Amino acid sequence: MRASDEESAAEREPLAHEFVVDEAHAGERLDRALAALAGIARAQAQRWIEDARVRVNGAPARASQKLAAGDRVLADPPEPAPSTLAPEPIALVLLHEDDALAVVDKPAGLVVHPAPGHASGTLVNALLHHVRDLAGIGGVARPGIVHRLDRGTSGVMVVAKTDAAHHALAKQFHDHTIERVYVAYARGAPAQDEGRIERAIGRHPSDRKRMSIVTKRGRAAATRWRVLRRFPKSGALKLEIRPETGRTHQIRVHLASHGLPLLGDATYGRAAGGAFASRLVRPALHAAVLGFVHPTSGKTLRFEAALPADLAALEATLASAERRT
Helix, strand or coil, X not given: CCHHHHHHHHHHCCCCXXXXXXXXXXXXXXXXXXXXXXXXXXXXXXXXXXXXXXXXXXXXXXXXXXXCCCCEEEECCCCCCCCCCCCCCCCCEEEEECCCEEEEEECCCCCCCCECCECCCCHHHHHHHHCCCCCCCCCCCCCCECCCCCCCCEEEEEEECCHHHHHHHHHHHHCCXXXXXXXXXXXXXXXXXXXXXXXXXXXXXXXXXXXXXXXXXXXXXXXXXXXXXXXXXXXXXXXXXXXXXXXXXXXXXXXXXXXXXXCCXXXXXXXXXXXXXXXCCCCCEEEEEEEEECCCCCCEEEEECCXXXXXXXXXXXXXXHHHCC
């Protein structure tokens, strides 16, 4: 076999995952920790374990097994199955594409991957139409997906095109070495112009569709915020947000808990913003910047997504109200 053929074959082989458990995952169930460390869904991690593809310190393991700091976890994933999802010609802005990855500007309102109630019309369906050689990477249902943005959040996302790229990018997200900057519009009048929120996040005790800081099984989470502009007449703020971790709904939950609910957020902000946010059909949150190390070249890449039309219009309305006498 020629060298080039060997390299191509190697790229197609599923990449083994090997981790040393750190303090952050000590005491955690194997399936939960593996999902976070490998950047896969928990159900997928459970299937690997059930199929005897995961060992802890060289021994077979159970999904419920509690891990200790220093444990070595080795996962040997199966050959990825081709995606059976249908490509759909959904409009999508590609900011970058190469042999290892693609970077997209996700519009608000687009669900990232198929789920109950959203079997089609998702970002994954759009990616299969626009991006070359994507099927099967990272699992059948979520080809290429390394991280997610909420349905209502717009902005930059990176998508892996090979298992090696998926693994490398997932590790960067796990290690919190990714640069992520969001722009948000919120209600409030904080005494300081910047701050840091550090509160664990978990499922809401009575509403499983929501996340909360009031939880018995929360995971550590931290978010930095900074005021970019104040709109005193409307009581609104333009904020720069830098999440240090990546928990579900983290920014929305943390800001609401800190008295800074997002405009337009009916779930955590009671549709904060009144008339100024009445035209918004989603939380006023935009992933403006994403920076990471390219998994193949080793170069640091940084991508920006311009403010979408609805949030630009919101800011213009807020600014106009400030100029009125």
